[in-house]
Amino acid sequence: MNILQKSRAKSPWILHYDAGACNGCDIEILACLTPVYDIERFGMVNVGNPKHADVLLVTGTCNKRSARVLKNLYDQMPDPKVVVAVGACALSGGIFHECYNVLQGVDGTVPVDVYVPGCAARPEAIMEGVMMALEKMNQR
Amino acid sequence: MEIINIFFVVVIAPVIGGLLFGLDRKLTARLQKRMGPPILQPFYDLIKLFGKGRIAANQFQLISVSVYIACTILSLILLATGQDLLVLLFVLALGHIMLILGGFSVRSPYSQIGSQREILQLMAYEPLLVFMVIGTYLKTGSFLVSNLMTGSYKPLLISLPAFLLTQIIVMAIKLHKSPFDISASHHAHQELVKGIYTEFSGAQLALIEMAHWYELILLMGFIALLWQTNLIIGGLIAFACFLAVILLDNISARLTWKWMIRFAWTFGVGISVANLTAIYILR
Numbered sequence: 001m002n003i004l005q006k007s008r009a010k011s012p013w014i015l016h017y018d019a020g021a022c023n024g025c026d027i028e029i030l031a032c033l034t035p036v037y038d039i040e041r042f043g044m045v046n047v048g049n050p051k052h053a054d055v056l057l058v059t060g061t062c063n064k065r066s067a068r069v070l071k072n073l074y075d076q077m078p079d080p081k082v083v084v085a086v087g088a089c090a091l092s093g094g095i096f097h098e099c100y101n102v103l104q105g106v107d108g109t110v111p112v113d114v115y116v117p118g119c120a121a122r123p124e125a126i127m128e129g130v131m132m133a134l135e136k137m138n139q140r
Numbered sequence: 141m142e143i144i145n146i147f148f149v150v151v152i153a154p155v156i157g158g159l160l161f162g163l164d165r166k167l168t169a170r171l172q173k174r175m176g177p178p179i180l181q182p183f184y185d186l187i188k189l190f191g192k193g194r195i196a197a198n199q200f201q202l203i204s205v206s207v208y209i210a211c212t213i214l215s216l217i218l219l220a221t222g223q224d225l226l227v228l229l230f231v232l233a234l235g236h237i238m239l240i241l242g243g244f245s246v247r248s249p250y251s252q253i254g255s256q257r258e259i260l261q262l263m264a265y266e267p268l269l270v271f272m273v274i275g276t277y278l279k280t281g282s283f284l285v286s287n288l289m290t291g292s293y294k295p296l297l298i299s300l301p302a303f304l305l306t307q308i309i310v311m312a313i314k315l316h317k318s319p320f321d322i323s324a325s326h327h328a329h330q331e332l333v334k335g336i337y338t339e340f341s342g343a344q345l346a347l348i349e350m351a352h353w354y355e356l357i358l359l360m361g362f363i364a365l366l367w368q369t370n371l372i373i374g375g376l377i378a379f380a381c382f383l384a385v386i387l388l389d390n391i392s393a394r395l396t397w398k399w400m401i402r403f404a405w406t407f408g409v410g411i412s413v414a415n416l417t418a419i420y421i422l423r
């Protein structure tokens with residue numbers, strides 16, 4: 001692992017986009033920031049800005065409107081970037097699967113690297129998902 | 141001697157600055173009962189940012205960032221080689237204004253409002269720096285740092301105690317620490333996302349980050365000047381001030397720009413003028 005790859009693995013800046021979640025998964029992501037889980041010890045920072053971000057965390061049922069925003073955010077992130085879909089909704093539509101306006105998962109809109117299942121996904125699982133995504137980013 | 145100084149400033153200063161910012165993040169985390177990132181975290185961030193793909197909103201952004209970091213390094217060199225303090229302040233302000241123009245050059249409203257607020261930050265701290273320079277002139281009769289260092293004066297802090305306080309205020313404003321994180325916050329993202337830095341990405345952001353490291357050393361250098369007879373004591377005082385700024389950052393919340401200007405121009409300028417008056421009377 002060269003020094004650039006090591007730095008990338010140690011400094012993931014996260015952009016969180018809620019594509020229409022029930023807020024369950026979002027609260028779990030915010031729980032990662034609290035002293036109990038403290039993701040900053042891995043160098044992760046929750047940035048509200050696609051231009052600074054390395055990892056895009058998507059939660060919730062993507063619909064036709066939020067898909068446009070999601071695509072826009074993804075395009076604004078500088079390379080290298082990875083996408084982590086969090087929660088059953090982001091994976092497949094979850095319990096809203098059958099709704100007329102819901103797309104079945106976000107992977108039709110942006111290329112997803114890691115799927116974190118759960119309703120809601122647990123903070124530990126989210127952290128591990130980000131770690132796996134970083135490994136994938138460095139293997140590319 | 142000059143060459144050694146310049147080498148020290150260009151190569152060693154950012155390393156120390158980066159480590160201090162790493163310490164800042166660690167201490168902030170510990171104050172919030174978190175583990176916090178490793179001390180080397182700013183260096184990981186910097187290397188990662190240099191390795192990011194290039195996205196620039198326009199070409200002026202890169203120019204503004206380059207002039208900003210060049211001016212910051214130049215002002216640190218001016219300090220280390222004992223040049224004129226007034227020239228140093230002009231060079232520093234020039235770099236800062238170039239950064240603000242870079243923030244204005246994009247159309248994002250976050251960046252625009254952030255840049256407007258950055259001008260207010262500049263307006264708030266600049267008089268305090270100028271007053272400190274006037275104070276040193278009154279004591280030593282010269283604007284040259286080298287005169288200050290070689291002359292046989294007592295430590296300036298004894299006759300200019302108010303300037304220690306104003307320099308802490310300047311440091312907090314310049315590093316965007318609470319309660320002065322108006323245009324952009326040093327750590328967290330706020331209602332303006334990242335304020336003036338919102339539209340800078342990748343290598344540009346890395347250069348800005350590096351300029352901040354130089355800036356921190358420069359500000360600490362200013363404080364160390366107050367104990368010019370022994371720079372080790374001066375450095376320790378500067379380090380204590382840095383810790384005070386971190387503490388201030390953690391125990392206070394952001395206030396409005398109106399409050400910042402009022403505070404800097406009444407309290408900061410007030411104690412500066414009082415100190416200068418005292419020097420006149422006691423002379």
Ligand code: SF4
Nearest residue numbers: 022024087088089119
């Ligand atoms: S997966 Fe469950 S908790 Fe998460 S957004 Fe969907 S419904 Fe809410």
